[in-house]
Amino acid sequence: MNRDARFAYSLLIPALVPVAALSAAPLIRGVFLGFTDARAGRHQPIHVTGLANYQKLLEDEQFWSAFKVGLVWAFAVTICQFLLGLGLASLLNQPLRLRWLARTLALVPWAMPPVVVGIMWKLVYHPDAGLLNEALYRTGLGGLQHNWLGDFTTALPAVILVGIWAGLPQTTIVLLAGLQGVQRELHEAAAVDGAGAARRFRAVTWPALAPVVLAITSLDFIWNFNSFGLVYVLTGGGPGGRTMLPMLFAYEEAFRFGHYGYAAALGNVMVLVILVLLGFYLRRRLKEAA
Amino acid sequence: MSISGPKTKTFKRIGQYTALAGYLVFLAFPLVWLISTSFKDPRELVELHPSLIPRHPTLQNYVTAFTEQDLARSALNSLIVASASALLTVLLALPAAYALVRFRTRLSTPILGWVLVSQLFPFVLLVIPLFLILKAVALTDTRFGLIVVYVTWSLPFALWMLQGFVRGIPRELEEAAAVDGASRLQVLRQVVAPLLAPGLVATSLFAFISGWNEFFFALVLLKSPELATLPVTLARFVGVEGIARLGPLAAGSLLATLPSLVFFALLQRRLAEGSLAGAVKG
DSSP states (O other): OOHHHHHHHHHHHHHHHHIIIIIIHHHHHHHTTBOOOSSTTTTOOOOBBBTTTHHHHHHOOHHHHHHHHHHHHHHHHHHHHHHHHHHHHHHTTTOTTTHHHHHTTTHHHHHHHHHHHHHHHHHOOTTTTTTTHHHHOOOOOOOHHHHOOTTTTHHHHHHHHHHHHHHHHHHHHHHHHHHHSSOOHHHHHHTTOOOOOOOOHIIIHHHHHHHHHHHHHHHHHHHHTTTOOOHHHTTTSSTTTTTTTTTHHHHHHTSOOOHHHHHHHHHHHHHHHHHHHHHHEEEEEEEHOO | OOOOHHHHHHHHHHHHHHHHHHHHHHHHHHHHHHHHHHTHHHHHSSSSSSOOOOOOSHHHHHHHHSSSSHHHHHHHHHHHHHHHHHHHHHHHHHHHHHHHHOOOOTTTHHHHHHHHHHHHOOOHHHHHHHHHHHHHOOOOOHHHHHHHHHHHHHHHHHHHHHHHHHHHHHHHHHHHHHHHHHOOOHIIIIIHHHHHHHHHHHHHHHHHHHHHHHOEEEHHHOOOOTTOHHHHHHHHHHHHHHHHGGHHHHHHHHHHHHHHHHHHHGGGGGGGHHHHTTOSOO
């Protein structure tokens, strides 16, 4: 090894050793544990059980329920964030008054710890001391009052709305940054050439915006699918498992019942889902990194 | 831009402002409610019809939140864990980022790939083995254990971010210093590091926020209440509800948001970019 390389590695290794030891290695180990019967407790022998965990998952009604809730939650939140975010980004791209206020306020949900977002919305949905029920009462809609987070039919939609609130500003600001990257001259030239708004969006805006859209919706989906703290605080997965996201289910399996292997298997299924849904995007990003 | 009459234009403006107002209300109302709740006294909280503006505003909830040992201690824990992990992250990332940019090594691509790949895995896959490893070396239920976890988790992103800043430093400066007889480490310490100051600040702020806001690892890895970080303690308070407790809870929640909010305001310009790198989780 020459001196340059030795110097380079001496600078790199202090950073790489902890990452390799405490995130890469454990992740690989975590994937492996998903094929074992690992349990909490001292000196528990670990046996490789092949696909037994997955067979059990397939027959586990709670898993199916959590899986479905997780997909509904992740798709609903991601899609709403994207559609509303795109609308808002094009709105904020116009010379409107109060635009600065929208951009400043947008920082709050983004910076807030997820636990605090959960607490705040618990106060909004509170059956007695909550803003929502009181607002309904004052506007003569008292008949619509609900125990929003405790009711089987409203819990999941209520939680999804919080998810949207928490992530919408971020998606909006990123899309706005993308829109601002679209060249104004191109737009104006197209307008002069007689292209209508829809045509201009398709021919000028979209090609420039598409990579940003792909990146932010993919990341949003991954984050939402793997989300934990927000719903943990809001409902803890209840009522009756109606808001039990896959991560909450895995957390309970692992740290309440000590079923490490089973929880890891669930984690593996989640990775698989993300790979199936977003494989094309990930491959592209990895190629860019290379 | 297009040819449209003044009337359609007015309608368009009205529509735009209505949409903007809707967005602002949606963003602001839960916050206003949180702030309002934090200023209500316990008697007002149990009233049948709560009002938006507290009738008898009081700072009592803030005093309770501050003096109640748990919250103050947890805030201190959060501060220690987040600052230490931010500092360590930057100290380790700075030389590594420099090496990634200035020397060709076979590690560059895997490192950048890792920033992306590490995003995919649900934390449960990571936390079980981590818990076992930390237990084996008696680091579960210690602040140090949590700090180490946070450092490894923010390092890949810190590397990604800092190397962008290193690229912005002209090589000639370093070469000039080398000609003047500075050793390579001196060049790094005395020429590169000062020029990277803005990048180091931004990176450490990101690392601080992610440690300050983090919940899952802190929940699993720390068991003693004396060590719990702020999000964990706040989440525990939610369990022991009782309407009268909502005031201090709201006050504590607002205080817990302040540091991240201030830092985010400082980072404003870099936020969109950071998101796309997958660094700033919403």
